[in-house]
Amino acid sequence: MARPNFSSNSGLKNINLEEIWADLEEGIKQIYKREQKMAVPRYMQLYTHVYNYCTSVHQQPTLRNAGNSKTVRRGGQGVQQQAATGGAQLVGLELYKRLKDFLQKYLEQLEGKGVDLMGEDVLTFYTKEWAEYQFSSKVLNGVCAYLNRHWVRRECEEGRKDVYEIYQLALVTWRDNLFKKLNKQVTNAVLKLIESERNGDTINSSLVSGVINCYVELGLNEDDPQAKGQNLKVYKDSFENQFLQDTEQYYTRESDEFLSINPVTEYMKRVEQRLNEEKKRVQVYLHESTQIPLASKCESVLIHKHLDAFRVEFQNLLNSDKNDDLARMYMLVSRTSDGLTDLKQALEYHINNQGQQAIDKCGEAASNDPKIYVQTILEVHMKFNNLVITAFSNDSGFVAALDKACNKFINSNCVTLASKNESRSPELLAKYCDILLKKSSKNPEEAELEDTLNHVMIVFKYITDKDVFQKFYSKMLAKRLVFHMSASDDAEASMISKLKQACGFEYTSKLQRMFQDIGLSKDLNEKYKQFLTDNAQLSSKIDFSIQVLSSGSWPFVQSSQFRLPSELEQSVQRFNSFYAKLHSGRKLNWLYNMCKGEMTTNCFRNRYILQTNTFQMAVLLQYNEQMKWTFQQLMDNTEISQDNLQQILGILFKVRLLECDVDENQLTADTDVTLNTNFKNKKLRININFPLKSEQKAEQEVTHKHIEEDRKMLIQAAIVRIMKMRKALNHTQLVTEVLNQLSTRFKPKVQIIKKCIDILIEKEYLERMEGQKDTYSYVA
Numbered sequence: 001m002a003r004p005n006f007s008s009n010s011g012l013k014n015i016n017l018e019e020i021w022a023d024l025e026e027g028i029k030q031i032y033k034r035e036q037k038m039a040v041p042r043y044m045q046l047y048t049h050v051y052n053y054c055t056s057v058h059q060q061p062t063l064r065n066a067g068n069s070k071t072v073r074r075g076g077q078g079v080q081q082q083a084a085t086g087g088a089q090l091v092g093l094e095l096y097k098r099l100k101d102f103l104q105k106y107l108e109q110l111e112g113k114g115v116d117l118m119g120e121d122v123l124t125f126y127t128k129e130w131a132e133y134q135f136s137s138k139v140l141n142g143v144c145a146y147l148n149r150h151w152v153r154r155e156c157e158e159g160r161k162d163v164y165e166i167y168q169l170a171l172v173t174w175r176d177n178l179f180k181k182l183n184k185q186v187t188n189a190v191l192k193l194i195e196s197e198r199n200g201d202t203i204n205s206s207l208v209s210g211v212i213n214c215y216v217e218l219g220l221n222e223d224d225p226q227a228k229g230q231n232l233k234v235y236k237d238s239f240e241n242q243f244l245q246d247t248e249q250y251y252t253r254e255s256d257e258f259l260s261i262n263p264v265t266e267y268m269k270r271v272e273q274r275l276n277e278e279k280k281r282v283q284v285y286l287h288e289s290t291q292i293p294l295a296s297k298c299e300s301v302l303i304h305k306h307l308d309a310f311r312v313e314f315q316n317l318l319n320s321d322k323n324d325d326l327a328r329m330y331m332l333v334s335r336t337s338d339g340l341t342d343l344k345q346a347l348e349y350h351i352n353n354q355g356q357q358a359i360d361k362c363g364e365a366a367s368n369d370p371k372i373y374v375q376t377i378l379e380v381h382m383k384f385n386n387l388v389i390t391a392f393s394n395d396s397g398f399v400a401a402l403d404k405a406c407n408k409f410i411n412s413n414c415v416t417l418a419s420k421n422e423s424r425s426p427e428l429l430a431k432y433c434d435i436l437l438k439k440s441s442k443n444p445e446e447a448e449l450e451d452t453l454n455h456v457m458i459v460f461k462y463i464t465d466k467d468v469f470q471k472f473y474s475k476m477l478a479k480r481l482v483f484h485m486s487a488s489d490d491a492e493a494s495m496i497s498k499l500k501q502a503c504g505f506e507y508t509s510k511l512q513r514m515f516q517d518i519g520l521s522k523d524l525n526e527k528y529k530q531f532l533t534d535n536a537q538l539s540s541k542i543d544f545s546i547q548v549l550s551s552g553s554w555p556f557v558q559s560s561q562f563r564l565p566s567e568l569e570q571s572v573q574r575f576n577s578f579y580a581k582l583h584s585g586r587k588l589n590w591l592y593n594m595c596k597g598e599m600t601t602n603c604f605r606n607r608y609i610l611q612t613n614t615f616q617m618a619v620l621l622q623y624n625e626q627m628k629w630t631f632q633q634l635m636d637n638t639e640i641s642q643d644n645l646q647q648i649l650g651i652l653f654k655v656r657l658l659e660c661d662v663d664e665n666q667l668t669a670d671t672d673v674t675l676n677t678n679f680k681n682k683k684l685r686i687n688i689n690f691p692l693k694s695e696q697k698a699e700q701e702v703t704h705k706h707i708e709e710d711r712k713m714l715i716q717a718a719i720v721r722i723m724k725m726r727k728a729l730n731h732t733q734l735v736t737e738v739l740n741q742l743s744t745r746f747k748p749k750v751q752i753i754k755k756c757i758d759i760l761i762e763k764e765y766l767e768r769m770e771g772q773k774d775t776y777s778y779v780a
Contacts, residue, residue, distance in 0.1 A: 015056040017094050020049040025102065027143075032106060032136045043143065051146045054092050092151030096163070099144070103170055107133075107177040114182055120207065123189050126182060127210030130174075134217065137170035168220060175218045175234065183238050186211055190239065191246050194281070198250060209285035215239050216287050232289060240290055244297050247278075251301040259306065264313035268328045271302045275332075299335045307333070311342050318350045327391040330398075340397060347384075348401040355380045355409030367415045367424075370431035378455050381406055406462045423707070426469035429459055433495065434476040436487075443487045450494060457498050465746045466503060467710065471703050473499075475555045477511060481518050482547055482594055503744060513553035521547040531578055544571040548579070551589070557702065562592050562614075563639040565621045596689055604679050610657075611687040615640055615648050620657070623675040632669035647692045649673060655681075655688050715748055715756040720765055723778035731757075731774040 027046040030038060110133075114125045141148065144166040155163040164172055190211050197203045215238055219231035232240075251274070259267050278298055282291045303310075310333055317326050333339040358376050359366050366373045384402055392398040416424045436452055444452065463469055480486045493515070500508040525545050532538055549556070564572060572590065579588060595614040601607060603623075612620065618638045622629055629637070635645050646667055652658040659676045660667070718741045722734060729737070735753050742748055757776065760766045769775045 015052050017053060017098070020053055021098060024049045025098075028099075028102060028140060031139050031143075032133070034132055034136060038139070043139075046143045047145070050095065050144050053095055054146050054151060056091070092147050095147065096151070096169075099140075099166060100169060100173065103173040104177065107173060110178055111181050114178070118185060119189050119192070120204070122182065122185050123193070123207040123211060126178075126186050127207055127214070129178075130210060130214045133170070133174060134214075137167050140170065141165065141167035164220075171218055171220060175220075179214075179218060179234075179238075187239050187242060191243060194243070195246070195250065197281075198277070205285045212239065212285055212287060232287065235287055240287075240293070243286075243290070244293055247294065247297050248301055251298060252305075255302050255306065259309065264309050265317075265322070265325050267306075267309075268325065268332060271332055272328060274298065274302060295335075303332050304336045304339065307336070307339050307342075310339070311346065314343050314346055315350070318347070323387060323391050326387065330392045330395070334395070340395070344397045344401040347398060348405045351380070351384050351402060351405035352408045354384070355405065356413055359409070359413045359415060367418060367428075370428040371435055373415065373425075373428045374432040374456070374459055377406075377410055377459050380409075381458060403462070407464070410459065410462045411464045423465045423468040423704070426463045426465050427472050429456065429463060430469050430472035430476060432456065433473060434480070437477075437491055437495065438480055439485050439487050446488060446490065449488065449491050453491065453495050453498065456495075457502065460499075460502065466507075466744065467714075467746045468707055470499075470507060471555070471707050471710075474511060474514075475703060478514060478554050478556060479594075481514055482549075483596065507745075510553045513550060517549050517553065518547065521549075524548055527582070528575065528578055538574055540571055540574075542568070542571050544575070546575060548588070549591075555703075555706075556591050556594055558589050558591060561639050563618070563637070564592065564614075565618045567621055568614075568617075603675065603677060606680070606684065608679075608681065608683075609685045611685070611689050613689045615644065616652065616688060619645070619648055619652065627677070628672050628674045630669065631667050631671045631673060634673060635669075644692055651688055651690055655686065657688075711746060711748065712752065712756055712759075714742060714745065715753055716760055718742055719753075719756060719760055720778075723766060723776065726778070728769065728775060728777045730772075731776070734776060 024046060027038075027042065027049075030036075030042075110129055114122060114129070117125050148165045152163055152165050190208050193203050193208055197205075212235070215235040216232065218234040255267070255271075258270055262270075275295070275298055278294055279291070282288065282294060286294075310329060314326070314329060317329065330340075330343070333343060355377065358380050359373070362372055362376055366376060381402075384405075388394060388398045388402050410425050411422065413425075415428070416422055421427075433453075433456060436449065436456070443449070460466070460469065477492070480492070486492050496508050496511050496515075499511070528546070532540075576588060579586070592614045597612060597614065597617055599610045599612060599617060599620060601610065610620070615638070618640070619634060622634060622637055631645070631649075634640075634649075635642060638645070640648065646664070649658060649660075649667065650664045653660065653664050656676050657679055659674050660671055662668075662671055715738060718738050719734065722737045722741070723729065726737075734757070735750055738753050739748060757766065761768065761776075764779055766776045767779055769777050
């Protein structure tokens, strides 16, 4: 609305309120009657009345400081003006009083029309009158803009608490009159309307929103009438508190009745529906501030009070794989502060049980077949990992429950208990990796293999004794590399990279060195072949290649004493000489138990190529001299131990290359072992290079022995690191820190830690502090 532009040089008039009030009152009545739209000239006329009155200079003092005046000159004319502290209080006061009286009388007339109304009738009356009154009061506020900007503002600045801008005055007058008379019946009518809607009836929501808007608008800051923003005291005291109380009573009654005749799954759907309805209710016709207390009240009544029923049903839903219902339960229970704790514990217990049962169901196959064992674990993990992601929104608490459960059943189950070996799981996992990475007709495509290795790392994450996995994986990788049995160098490198990412550089340093040695050996073989080419007198009919391995990186040990066949001695000595010249000061230890070769036969009807290990080769080469040897003679000629020779002959008997008159288990020193000259086989290339059982068993025992020795060294190193940093620690603190430091590799036994502490005391790395038996100090 445009405001008139008055020049400061215009002549000031002496205007009495009585002169303008009659016309001003008539105009105000027109505003509140709203019978027809007010024309702009008429609006400007009313505005001018207010302006002229507020700028009039001959008002008589009626309040404090009435005599405090002085004469000033304006535009060459003498004008009397009240002092700033008192005069401003007088200009507009009478007009303000008249406006207040008008509003008071207007609302008293409305009271009579609405006091006897109830239900929707009172709501219709109240919302209609409020909307019209609010609009009219805003128009009146515009008419009195000058009064608001000057007289009202200065009164407020001087601390008057009962003076408001005209629109706020209209609100206060409504609040102190019509609202006080009707608010109880209006509020009750609104609450009944909301209850009807909850019961499924269609209501006129505009009646509710109209009342709510009024209650919110009536919130005024009594301490600071000019303060901006809403004060929700009226809304909360007159509506929200009672609304929340009614809500609690309504849903307490409904939830008890519904649960008594319906299953929990149906109840959860009902709760979900009710929560959505209440959220929409706030959006449609309640104040937004009600959202949080209303949701909290509903959650308390509908969810928290029935958590026991939810907990019981949670286990049933897990047993039945009802993922949709589990997701709904999570969504509901997560709204409460402590409701999820029991569900997480129940999930952990359930996953552990499912894992134990799944492994137990596989029987002996799980213990003997690494593939079955690992895939069984992965199936359980995959099932419940998907559940955690889809039903429990990947909640960190439920992820932790999954991790704890998997850690339990993977490291302690019927397989580990049957073998009386807690390290059985990492051993089987390493063997499964060997199956995946070894050359086979069943090798998957590279992409599929990479995906499978990622799954392996899932199980690896839960393995407690990661050092055991490292030992067995290292041995199997070594054999794959030495015997050229790797399905893919890229896959091998990828697996090492995954282990490095999981456990750090130190964990995989030896594995990476193995790869380097294989690469260096290829170059060395090329140099050796060139050496033989350059020295024609050294050439041999035997195709000889070698792999030189760093003793500290490879998990191989020199086998028991063995006499190399004379046919091979020259090749070995020739390479020794070549290597000594190439690397003076280095010593080669030959691992004959890791050597293999191919032999071509000339003694049978067909010519066969036999793929053998060095021990088998040594035995078979004896038959170049004669057709029959006793068991003792073979043992003397080859210097192979009796147990190993018995197993080697067992393999040769089985493929029918050699023969004897007794059972292989009844061999004696005098038993004759003869070459079978009638040997036949469908294949011309025959692989008889099978591992010896005694060798495998000894290797496994040695591996476990090395693991224990390595652990003691790691524990001692950890103790020294800790004590070097801390200088002094009591026994309990030291043990705790050692456990924490080594938890990513294995879980040390407290007894072993204590023994390692005693060893370090003997070595004078530590000492017991005098007068403090359980406290150790570091000896620099």
